[in-house]
Every structure is written in structure tokens, then in C-alpha cells.
Amino acid sequence: MFDMSEKKVDRRTWIATVAAAIGGLAVGAAAGYFATPREVLEKMITTTVEKIETKTVTVTGSPPKPEEELIRWWKEASKPYSGTTIKVLAQAWEPNFYLRDVVGPKFTELTGIKIDWELTSNELVMEKEILDMERGTGIYSSTYDDQDMVGTWIRKGWTYDYTKLMDEHPELIEPAFNPDDIFPLPYCKDAKGHILSIPAEYFPKTYIYRTDLFESPKEKEDFRKKYGYELRPPRYYDEMLDIAEFFTRPPDLYGFIGADGAKAHEALGFDFFETWFPSCGATGEGLDPYPRDLLPGWGINTKTWSSRMENGGALDSPQAVRAIETFLKWLPYAPPGVRAMIYVESGEQQAAGKVAQAITYTQFLSTYANPELSKIAGKFRVTLPPVDREYWRPYMPIGYADISGYTIPWCSPHPEAAFLWAQFVISPLNELERAKAINTTVRTSVLTNPALDPLDAKFGGVFSLIRDPIARKYFVGTPLEIGDYAPLLYVFYTTLAKAVAGELTPKECANELARAIDEELVKLGYK
Template identity: 30%
Template sequence: MSGLKRMMLGAIAAGLMAGVAPAKADFWSDAGKDLAGVTIRGVSESTPPSNYVKDVLAPAFTKATGINVEFEATSWDQMYDKAIKDMEANTGIYDFVYIEQDAVYGYLGRDFLVDLTKFIAENPKLKAPDYDPANFTTFANYFKGKDGDLFGVPMEAFIKVYLYRKDLFSDPEVLAAFKAKYNRDLAPAKTHAEYTEIADFFTQWGKDKGIELWGSTVQANTGHPSSWYEYVESVAPTFGVYNWGIDASNNYAATVEHGGKMNSPEAKAALQFWLDLLKNAPPESTASTWDEVAATFGAGRAAQGLVYGENAAWIATDETKSKVVGKVGVALPPVEAGVMEAAEAGTGYIGYYDGGAFGIPHSSKNKAAAALFLQYIAQPSVQADWAVAGSRITLQGTYDDPKVVAQDAKTDGYYTLMRDQGKLFAGAPPYPFHNQLRETVAPIFYQAITGELSASDALDQMATASEAELTKLGYRK
């Protein structure tokens, strides 16, 4: 190589380094200069995306800025308990908190959170060059206030999908046996009747073959609200019962008598369908929350099931945790007639679009450092690895990243499904009383799972109790 060429290459390299990399590095170290040594504390639910923040992003942020991050990833109940107590008492223990999509309405109603749009606008020195709220997917809309300002930086977003065992669904012996029994080809269920048939078939198949295989997962914990959530968020909508069966526009009516749908025939059919699945579910189902359902599927104990998408990646690709790597198929949940059409028309939905954001409580004592951290995790450059690890996507551009495209192929197109069909799913209804209503009706719901109450009686009691509670809370007049 001639001296001239060497000089030119050196100049180009120096230009690139000076023009690109240092600019980013400079911003984080410059912004962190006055805050170096500060420790910010956050609390979140222990999920694959949160654990990635704890293990990867938080240390990287500390390295870039000198700001320490104490990240507490705990159980869902504890996370809520700690965050709400801190914000209510204004103690300022946490500088950022996890805001699950269904909790944001309550938090905004109580004015717990800092308006991030305004805060960053008022502190231009804190504005990271790579942070652009326009990059977020539409999921960010759930975290906007009435004037469109953002109150939380989305950190995870996923859909609850229908996972099935692709290896079993393509096994010639299984296909032949299924065809012989039901006189139709085995394929992922499109309707509830098909789903039940498949569940029956595989439970019997497991018994006949002497293997630990059941027809379906069921998130039916009898002492934890996750069971109630599976019913209202993922099962009832597929029967055309939306927003928990409560009509907010009609004085928060829940009973059919007053115009609600919580105890409607569709709701009762939905609950009966779900309860009937228990006979085709592994014995741990009545002790399963969202985590255990994913573990059950990952252990190869169920042929199909509705599983939170945040677990899709590890179930499909992580051999250290999952026994079904390379055997996972992804599809849309089964629905009743007319429900898919309603979802496509935007008048209904077929399942749960879940996720959460990190927000800064007013009580935080380190708002500037926390704002930097939230922008750091919203950078496009950190998204792909995070999406691969936690099957979550919050920026539009992440879908096209080569790493995500490769992971998409390994997960049977989970990411493509989320991008293309995500519009058919919806987040939780915009109620500020989620916990209050859930705690009122869930104990009745558990009694339906144990068989102490029939599906019909349980829903009748739940609808009546809901209206009473909403009246007590002052929402229903």
C-alpha cells in the first residue's frame, strides 16, 4: 500500500471516528459529567425484556455516563406494590418505575408521572441525539396524556399468541391418527371448537404413548389474578366480549340487565370453553401464572397454548431453557365467527397487546439522570439485541434489523406476525380502577376454576359485584 493511500485511508477512518462514534460517546459522557456517581433506582417486573435491561443495558449506561443504576426486577405483584407505595407516599425511592400498559390510566389519573416530552424540552442539554419519540411503534400511544405528551418510554411490547408444537403438527403418525379420528387435516385451530378437538386429541395421544403431553396450556392459577387476566384479555375477546364486558359509555354497566356483557351468553360460553380446557391441561395449570405457562410450553408438556409473546424467543431458540427449540409454530388465536372481521374493521380485537414503559415518578430525586437512562434504552442502536433476547419491539425500525429478521425465522415469524397482525390485538381498557375491580371479581373467578361455582353463576356474581364496586368507587352513578 502506497503512502498516499495509507494517508487517505487514515484520514477517512479518522473522519468517520470523529464524525460518528465520538459524537455519541461524547453526548453520554458529557451529559453524565455533572451526574457521575449518582445512583438511580428502578423497579420492574422480572420478565425477559426487564432482565435484559438489568443485565446488559443498565451496566452499559453506567459505563457510558458514570451514572449507577440499581435495577430491581421482582414479581408482578411486588413491583406494583412497591411502585405505588413509593409514588403515593412521595418517598422518592425509585427514579423510574415500570408502567404496565393497563396501569398507565391509574397512574396518569393520580398524576404520579413526569411529562417526559415537557421535561426533555425544558432541559435541552439532556436530549440525546438518537432519541426520537417518532421512532416508537403505535404502542407508545398508550403512554401519552391527553395533549399527546409522552409519560413513559416503551420498553417492551408484544402480543399474546397461539403457540403450537410444529413438530407434532407435522408428524405423519399424528396427522394420520388425527385425520382418522376427526376426518379433517390437523392444522392450527381457527375456531374454539377446533382448538378443543386438538386439545382432546393430544391429551389422549400423550396418555396412549405414555408421555407427559397435554392438549393445551391454561393460565388458571386459583389464587393469582393471572387466571382472570387470561380470561378477560385473551379468551373473552375471541368470543366478542371486549373491555372485560363493561360498557364505559353506558354508566360502566357490567350486567346484561344494565347493558353490560360481563355475564352475557357470549361471556358464559367463553368461560365454559376455557374451564373445559382444564381437563386437557397439565396438572400444574391451576398453579400457573404467565411465567409457568411459558415454562410448561418450553418443557414440551403442552401441544398448544396462548403464551405471552415476551417468552416466544427463548421458548423457540434457547436450548438452555427450552426443550422445544426449533419445534415452535406461531399463529393467531382461535376466534368465534365474526370476531376476526370485527377486529379487522377496528371494532373489536382478538387478544392482548401487552407491554410496558418506564416512567419517572414526580417523587424521583434524580429526574435528570433517570431521563438520560430512559433515552439510552430508547436508542435504535440497542434495540435489535434486546428484541432478540426478549421478543419485544418498541421501535418501528427494529423489525428490519438483520438480527431480528434472523430471529424471526427461528421463531416461525413471531415478529412478522406482531408487525403485520398486531393491529388485531389491543391493550387493556382505559380504566383507572384495574386493581380495584380485579380484586373484587377475581376471588369469585377462582371459585369457578375450582368448581365451587358454575361458569354462569360466577359471571352473574362477578357482574353484580363489579357494578357494586364501581358504584362504591364513584364511577358508576
């Protein structure tokens, strides 16, 4: 039947065989990828997160230049701007106090450029910068705000395009400025890939739990007896609610608190599109890039500019209803007064050791880790937030990355000096020390620096968590298509507050939210 005699295989057959093998492997891998059962993928995700402490990640980008060389460069490049004063508008809180007190003076000493700080509340930063840009008054040389605003800058064209600025002034680009090394940068670029904001902070909104409780043999035993499975950080909300119920022991300990409390406040709005809607699947699949026609967390379809299911939106979907239901379900396990709390009070409850588990802003980790300010120092750990068992699918976003950065208003009186400052903040001259002080970095090279290892345990493993590029993908920034953050946020929180107060059922609330958002989108000129 077969000719088993030795026969030289010709070149064409070789190529055909190899090509068929490669093609077959690719098809098989693709089929396997798409056909992988959800549980397997979920396991992959969760095991990724569990293993990441020992994981090493290849550092991308060029290695930083030696310090002396950089210092020389800074002195030389800034000479034309020496003596200039730049007015910087930023939010009044710890990371910026650090910049004002430590990095700013160092910048002035090196460059001769002085900084006039205006630190105020986040809401006022937004209002003041918009007024400045809208009117073109040119008060601020640079503003430091949430990435939430980048969509607004794209839509309005109110800020300097850093990419163009770099083209025009290549002499102002720090030799160590490597865009590939700045991992949150994709959330700060427009569709053409131009940089509108240089990020300086990256804080994922994670799940946090008390290790002293979760690792206590007695608690573990009692939990297993009561619920029939092991006490561990939950993968699903039903497990999280079991744990919440188990640890609710008033008045000293409660089961859970959301990152933003439950007050009728803007925070309620952003908590939903940052945490509850994405983790309950009210969004499309796809992480990076996310599906551009269904905005993660916001449930708005950008093809129809509608949030209704019938138009491809998701705010009145069963997933959105589930998100509202889930939010209402944890309220009984939260510390008393949760309906009068926002993120500040939620953080206080966590620091006071009043809750066994929570969703948290990792900005607060340095406070939690400080034994003078916190009762949970050395007793907490962070990981990926839980998701809804029924509606969340692998490769959907889970939570939010709070990214902040420097933008230069189009009317900035000193754009070049402001550009230098934005680079200096994340310069290798500062970045490692800054990461140690305020537990954030935007540079992969610093994030993976072994010098941060001793601090990782202190900050609950946050560096390990975000060192994993897969885990990091689950935390997404505000979609860049959101060009009117504030007005839409207002509609979100005022409507959701009705469900929290009990005025509307989750289903009614979801319908009302979709209707109100669609109405607002029309008013704002989206359709």
C-alpha cells in the same frame, strides 16, 4: 339520440366527472368494506398472518444517527448529571437482568450516572411504587412496570409527564428518539397525547403450537380421518378443542394449556380480560382506536361505568358466558394439576413439550428456544390466537400486548437522569442487540431490521407476526381508562375462580362478576 360528434369537454364537466368517479369509488369501497362477509374478512386476517413471513414493511421515522455521533451526544447531554445515582424499581426477571447486567453498565460508562437496581416481584413493584408516589417519599428515580398501570397514572396524576419534560429540557432528547418509531407508545399516552411511560418491552400473548406434531404426515392423516378437516393452527375455539382432544395422550402429551393456568390467583383474572373475553367477543368492535365506551376485555362501559348489559357493559353478556364456558372446556385436555398452575408453571409445561398447543406469553420464547432449557427448541411456531366462531367479529381485539415501560414518579429525586435512562434503554445504541438477546423491541426500525430475520425462526416467527401492523392491532394493551387495575383484578379473579372450581355455572359466574364489578366501581368512586 346521442350527439356523437367530437365536442370539446369543458373544464366544469371534467371536474364533475372526476369528482363523481372519486365519490362513487369511495362510497363503493365503504359499502364493500362494511358489507364484506365475515368469512372474507376473517380470511383476510388469517391469510395476512400466514403471509407475513415474506412481507416487507416500510420503516417509518428518521433513520438512526451514526453510532459515534450518538455516543458523543450522550456524553455531552449527561454531563450535568454525571455522578448521580438513580434508584430504579423493576420486576426481577430476564429482560431486566439483561438491562442490569449489560445496558446499565454501558449507560454508567457513557454518562457517569449510576443505577441502583431494586428488582422484585411484579406485585411488589406495584405496591412499592404506589406507596412511594402516594406518600411522596421520593425513593425511586424511575420505576419500570406494566402498561396496565398507565391508566392509574392518568387517573392519579402521580407521574412525570414526559411530553412536558421534553418541552422543558429539549437538550435531553436523544437525537434518535423518534416517538413515531416506538409502536407501543399509543398505549402509554393520556387523552391529550402526552407520554406518561416510555415503553421498553412489547410481548404479545400469542397462540403457540408444536410444529413437529402439526407437520407430522401421520398426525395430519389421523386427524383428517377423525375430524374431517386438515390439522392446522386453529382459527376457532371449536377447532382448538378438537386438536386438544386429538393430542391428549397422557402422561406424556396433553392437548392445550392456557397462558396463565387455572389457579385461583390474580393470573386467572388477567387471563380472562387479556385472552378469553376479547377473543369471545365480550368487547366492542374497533381496534385502533378501540371503542372508548366499551373497554376491550374488561366489558366495562365508560359512559355508564357499569359492566352490565342493560347499561352497555358486557360482563354478563352471552359472550362473557361463552368465554367462561370455553375456558372450562379446555381444562380436561390440560396437564394434570393445571388448577394449581399460573403463568410460570404453564410456561414450564410448554417448555417441557407436555402440550401440543397453548396460549403463551412471548416473553418465554427465548426460554423455549434454548435447547438447554427446553424440549421444544426449533419445534414451535406462534400465530394469532383462535377466536369464538359465533361471537367474535372481525375488527374486535383478539388478545393482549404485554407492554412495559419506564415511568418517573412525581416525587423522583432525579427525573432528568431517569429520563435519560428511559431513552437509553431503547436507544439505537442498544436496541438491536437487546432484541436479539431477549426477543423484544419497541422500535419499528429495529423490528423490521433484516438482522432479526435469522432469529425469527428460532423464536417461532414472533417477529414476522408482529411486523405485520394489521396482526399487531389484534393485540391490545390494557385500556387507559382502567385507573384502578389492582382492585378490579381482585374482583375478576376471585369471582372467576368460583366457576373454575365448579361453585358457579358460567352464567351465574358472569352475572356475579358483573354485579361485583359494578359494586367495586361504586366503591372506587367511578359513579
